[in-house]
Amino acid sequence: MARIGYARVSSIDQDLEIQIAKLKAEGCEIVRSEKISGGSREGRVELETVIQFLRPGDELIVARLDRLGRDTRDVLNLIHECELRQAFVTVLDPHVSTRGEMGHVVLTVLGMVAQMERRFIKERQREGIAQAKAQGVYKGGKRRIDREQVRALRAAGLGPSDIAAQVGCSRMQVYRMIADNSAP
Numbered sequence: 121m122a123r124i125g126y127a128r129v130s131s132i133d134q135d136l137e138i139q140i141a142k143l144k145a146e147g148c149e150i151v152r153s154e155k156i157s158g159g160s161r162e163g164r165v166e167l168e169t170v171i172q173f174l175r176p177g178d179e180l181i182v183a184r185l186d187r188l189g190r191d192t193r194d195v196l197n198l199i200h201e202c203e204l205r206q207a208f209v210t211v212l213d214p215h216v217s218t219r220g221e222m223g224h225v226v227l228t229v230l231g232m233v234a235q236m237e238r239r240f241i242k243e244r245q246r247e248g249i250a251q252a253k254a255q256g257v258y259k260g261g262k263r264r265i266d267r268e269q270v271r272a273l274r275a276a277g278l279g280p281s282d283i284a285a286q287v288g289c290s291r292m293q294v295y296r297m298i299a300d301n302s303a304p
């Protein structure tokens with residue numbers, strides 16, 4: 121029976137170390153981590169790897185439920201997939217596990233709270249942007265990926281997978297930047 125940890129942060133400039141330390145202290149032999157939004161499962165390669173790796177009796181451990189996802193349906197689907205593999209899901213804060221029926225109820229409620237929190241964040245963000253636009257100070261989001269570096273790597277003959285690994289983004293983002301460049 122393996123204890124497998126999964127850590128996630130939403131952006132490249134956030135730190136995974138606190139989550140990883142908690143997971144290792146909890147006895148996780150394997151810890152997989154990634155820097156990607158939890159708004160959906162799309163592009164979350166490390167999470168998919170963990171799910172595929174689970175065997176009967178294994179335990180997927182996360183520091184907080186919102187690290188699995190911020191959409192109730194996604195969280196419940198993940199838990200269901202783990203159960204189909206006869207594995208358990210444990211959340212450290214607050215400590216809840218799918219080993220008991222009450223754990224399922226609590227995780228469902230926490231999933232709904234995470235989704236509601238995401239909606240509140242998005243609403244506050246929209247209000248802030250609208251206010252900044254009205255004041256004429258909105259400049260748009262900060263670009264996190266150096267597009268010149270992507271262009272240079274592409275010109276040097278690197279493929280999208282290699283570029284993505286080198287600049288720290290998804291292959292899909294590289295494809296979008298390449299497509300934007302080819303537009304007249």
